[in-house]
Amino acid sequence: MFDTETLYAETARQILERRQKQLTDDLLHDMMGRKSDESLAIMIERRQLSDTVEQLRNETDQIFAELIKTDLVPMRGLWELLDALQSHQIPLAIATSSRRNNVDPILDKFEIRPRFQFVLTSENVKNGKPHPEIYLTAAEQLGMPTRNIMVLEDSQNGCGSAVAAGTMAVAVPGEHSRHHDFSGAAFIADGLDDERIWQALGI
Numbered sequence: 438m439f440d441t442e443t444l445y446a447e448t449a450r451q452i453l454e455r456r457q458k459q460l461t462d463d464l465l466h467d468m469m470g471r472k473s474d475e476s477l478a479i480m481i482e483r484r485q486l487s488d489t490v491e492q493l494r495n496e497t498d499q500i501f502a503e504l505i506k507t508d509l510v511p512m513r514g515l516w517e518l519l520d521a522l523q524s525h526q527i528p529l530a531i532a533t534s535s536r537r538n539n540v541d542p543i544l545d546k547f548e549i550r551p552r553f554q555f556v557l558t559s560e561n562v563k564n565g566k567p568h569p570e571i572y573l574t575a576a577e578q579l580g581m582p583t584r585n586i587m588v589l590e591d592s593q594n595g596c597g598s599a600v601a602a603g604t605m606a607v608a609v610p611g612e613h614s615r616h617h618d619f620s621g622a623a624f625i626a627d628g629l630d631d632e633r634i635w636q637a638l639g640i
Contacts, residue, residue: 438511438512438515438549438629439509439510439511439512439515439543439547440509440510440511440512440611440612441509441535441543442469442591442592442611442612442613442614443508443611443612443613444501444504444505444508444509445468445469445501446460446465446613447500447504447508448497448500448501448504449464449465449468449480449497451500452480452493452496452497452500453480453484456484456486456488458484458486462616464479464480464483464484465613466593466616466617467479467483468480469592469593469594469613469614469617470534470566470567470590470591470592470593470594470595470598471534471565471566471594472534472559472565472566473494473497473534473535473536473539473559474490474494474559475565477490477493477494477497478490480493481493498538498539501539502539502542505542505543505546506546509543509546511547512609512611512628512629513628513629513630514628514629514630514631515629517629517630518629518630518634518635519549519552521635521640522638522640523552524640525638525639525640527638527640528554528579529552529553529554530553530554530555530556530557530575530578530579531553531555531556531557532557532571532572532574532575532588533556533557533558533559534558534559534565534566534571534594534595535558535559536558536559536560537556537558537560540556540558544556554578554579555575555578557571557574557575557578561574562574566592566594566595566597566598567593567594567595567597567598567601568598568601569598569599569601569602569603570598571598572586572588572598572599572602572604573602576602576604582603583602583603583604584603584604584605586604586605587604587605587607587634587637587638588602588604588605588606588607589607589609589626589629589634590606590607590608590609590622591608591609591610591611591614592610592614592617593614593617593618593619596608596617596619596621596622597621600620600621600622605623605637606619606621606622606623607622607623607624607625607626607633607634607637608622608624608625608626609625609626609628609629609631610625623637
């Protein structure tokens with residue numbers, strides 16, 4: 438819904454720059470869409486950092502919180518799509534790899550929480566994306582088969598999770614994920630205002 442990938446990329450860039458290290462496209466690709474601690478562990482290994490995951494997590498939270506205040510923007514077509522889904526009484530839920538303390542400020546900033554039945558974060562699952570657990574859990578809470586659920590995803594790992602769960606996965610890539618492999622997705626949308634999303638939902 439929001440261009441968080443740009444913020445995560447900028448956060449990772451700042452973390453590494455402070456340590457005279459570089460964020461490359463291949464590193465960002467492998468980190469994107471995973472649980473936060475898994476992403477940080479990849480960063481530590483690839484860049485041979487002396488920091489612990491916990492140390493980087495705290496630093497990441499500080500940087501990300503500041504970026505949310507100044508740089509976070511909704512994806513094109515978000516509000517129109519949400520309004521249409523609500524008017525057709527289509528149930529909505531959030532299933533994200535982010536931790537709740539990073540998700541809550543975003544939902545509060547845009548006063549968007551009441552639109553959703555529930556929010557699942559990385560703390561709610563044992564296995565992070567691309568494992569299908571989070572979408573299987575969401576389907577169970579929604580009380581519907583996964584084949585009746587459309588998932589909008591912006592990363593390769595997230596899309597893989599949705600496909601593995603048996604949902605209708607639709608890729609909506611951002612600037613940093615346009616080159617990802619979205620194999621298995623029903624289609625790759627140009628944005629949340631893509632007519633194919635609306636047609637597939639029957640709205």
